[in-house]
Amino acid sequence: MKKKNKSRLILIIFFLFAVILPLFNLFTYVRRDDIKILIFTDGFSELMFNSLSTTILATFISVSLALFVSGVLRRSQIKFKNMFNVVLTVPMLIPSISHAIGLIILFGHNGIITQFLDLHFNLFGFVGIVMGSILYSFPVAFLLISDALSYEDYTSYEACEILGIPKVKQFLNITLPNIGKPLLAACFAVFTMIFTDYGVPLMIGGKFQTLSAYMYREIIGLLNFSNGAIIGVVLLIPAFIAFIVDLKIEKERHDSTLVRKFVVKENKKRDLLANIILILISVIFLLPIFAFVLLSVVEQFPKNMSLSLRHFKDALQLDIVDYLINSLTIALSTALLGTVVSYLTAYITARSNKTPTVLFLHLLSMFSLAIPGVVLGLSYVLFFNSTFIYNTIFILILVNIVHFFSSPYLMAYNSLSGYGSSFNDLAEVHGISKWRMLVDVFIPNTQLTIFEMFSFFFTNSMITISAVSFLSNVRNQPLALLIPQLDAQSLIEATALVSLLILICNIIFKSGMYFFKQHKLKGENNE
Template sequence: MRNRSYHSIRVLIIVFLLISVVAPLITLLCNIHVGDIPKIIDAPQFWPMIFNSLLASALATAISVTLALALAWCVNRSSIKMKGLFSVLFTLPMLIPSISHGMGLVLLFGDNGLLTNLFGVNLPLYGLLGVVIGEVLYSFPVAFLLFTDTFQYEDYTIYEAAEVLGLSKFNQFDCITLANMKRPLLSAIFAVFTLVFTDYGVPLVLGGKMMTIPVYMYREVIGLLDFSKGAIIGILLLIPAVIAFIADLRNKDGQRSSTIVRAYEIHPNKVRDGLSYLLCIVTVVLISLPILTFVYLSVVKQYPIDLSFSLVNVAKAFDLGLGMYLINSLTIALFSALIGVLLTYFAAYITARSKRTFTTMALHLISILSLAIPGIVLGLSYVLFFKGSVIYGTLAILVQVNLVHFFASPYLLAYNSFSNFNENLEDVSMTLGISRMRMLSDVYMPCMKETLCEMFSYIFVNAMVTISAVSFLANFKTMPLSLLIPQFDSQSLIEATAFISVVILAVNVLMKIAVFFVKHRIKRYE
């Protein structure tokens, strides 16, 4: 009787994941018409499209991971000041949709771009170069956060022994640092490649004649309503993501936690610090340029004809429904974050604090499966499975698809936190007659307040910026603010589009600030 609530919640979570993850993917497979497969493969643009996607993803991944590793090293292995500020600024690109990065580059380096007109710079922006630059801006913060976290757990005694043995700094970096970063490096490569390979926001704006798989799928389904071809392309998008997911999962399973005997000591080095400052400042400037451009264009009358200060475009954006769509986005993001925290937290508790059975292992696998499902594939599978249902065409289905799309990361965050508690706590609680729900509310939750804040922040921010998963499911009344960006861009309303990007960024920055103060308050009263 004491654990009836626990078992009811367990059943509800399992049913939710089966309906929200497994069933839509099976429906996607069932909607493939076998006769369409040779039509797609034999199409003249198919193999060039595959090559374009792989080439752009490989180049962007190589640059993003290298840049992120260098920046993480500068922040954690130099004596530069304002490390916290640099770390925050490096993550700003995560707070706006990927399509905004493409638009920002157009506004800077396009035919009538600000820098094009100012300096006469004429970059071949539309095509491979533009896509790679846009994807690097969009994806490198993910790898940076992973590397920064890893650097904090390095033991200095190994480096001290290397000093005694006479190893140079370069050899220490090669033999110790890179060896320690092997698993995180592989994880970052898989994560960034999957993110870039499945993104259609940047290629949609900057691709030009270079077609990629996600853009082709977007046009086939949205433009032509060809769900069978969309499902086939969706499976193609899923294959590399699943391969990366399985490899990354095996990589994590093999990882062992290290014990820090002595924290890393940073010795004075003016050359190292000077180069670190240079790289960090240049990166911050490059990141900030598109955002500053959005702010500037939001308050000019008509670019590039009339650059006088005016709020006419702000008023135009509100006249075109910005207020209603902002409310939609806030509603979707808040409900996604609130419900998502509850679902991921309880799911992690069930899998991390229960005996390993077939049910708990299956639940764990389904919970992390969303890491391997591109948003555009998930959105299409929801169209096919939920079309005609009560929730189809409502805000509820947009909340549901966001819950699934962003389920895995907060789940793993909670799962890892639960795993740090003593494994015998449940046995002790059963002996004392304490229910699982009481343990959860009185023992685990008070100790995991900061983790819960991070989980809420992650889901909220991503729900505000996503365009892939919701693009197939939103209609005129339920459309989130992020989907206005491609819509306004297609109508050449660049000033209003820039203002929307600024609004999304402002909302997410305010959320990050609020979470920071809540976590600071929690620490103060502990």
């Protein structure tokens, strides 16, 4: 009992110093006079309106499109379903700011598609932010909704087929109610992502400013921490509401009993149309990445489009290898430490009696879902600026662990909760310690979940710019932060090359993890 209590106490202290105190300290920097000057002005109302209007529209389009694509993929018999699943999530492997740059390359005043089709429209501002936000958030909505559709029971649909009820009514009366809570959770997740992201509006917003981009400029450009803290608190409000609603949804969600897996009947015309739709949407979402590849190997866009490797040589002179090493060091360290801490936390909360301490620890573990990265980064600047870890690579690792903690924690928590209480009873009867159960039983049987946790921490640490942008310096700066710096110098080919390099690193890592998991699965099947 003493060891268990000690472990819980250590984790609570960790969350206290890594989450609670930095956020509480952020509130102390908010000055009452600055609130009156900033909040009660027409400028702030405009910022809020801009943020809400772009976020609401982008969320609606992103979630609706994800629902449509998930339905097309799940309700057809097309070949290469796994390939489409992978392709549609590739945009998750690059920073949000890269999507905005890709749109500029394609649809800017001298963009590839703009010139080719002789288009005349202003990308910068409202339209560009909405487009970039959709590219950035769609994969998350797609994964959540597609997963929900995979657990639908076919029994109700079979009855509707017999009764001759039209497909539209089946969708409205069965599908939507069945996936209502996951769909709502996807809406809140996407809304929070877009509302708090500053990468897209910073790069493509022009004079159309949002709250998150304004906060970035106030802190990085003007070092105005008071205004930054006020905006940070404002950004916390919708994220915290989303967090509370998501907790309520999770609490009310009941495990569905899958009586019969969904049966998709043969229909060649439907499958042909599904293939066309999925190929078209996949191409649209991969276009910014194609643009990165093209821009990386041409002499000078758009004046001289002849093939050249000059940018790769220039990148070496920019010490890009050093930044890449920083990113890989931060990502691997975050993945290793984050996986260990989140798994151990999940083990305690999932395999222990639901005491007030355990429930409090579970709530703390979920809380990072409600903290935008840009707010977390600012709170770390204000809280840790006089400590020994400030200006070191360790603070970047810590902020990434906290920023991405909740999702891997939930992966482990759900996996470990799946084992009945009989395991605990058997361990007590035979005098087996909790530690031995962890090492000999649970870790071997949840290896695939651990791999997914490690992968989540790594890929997100490679692409993030929000939490680390206020904390890095020349010596420890990750590669992703080069993108806004190079773009500010109008080195668009270099920004494309950096985005491409991050994508390649994440694809190599994800491919390695995939083959490693396949090897493990084959080994288990042979046994």
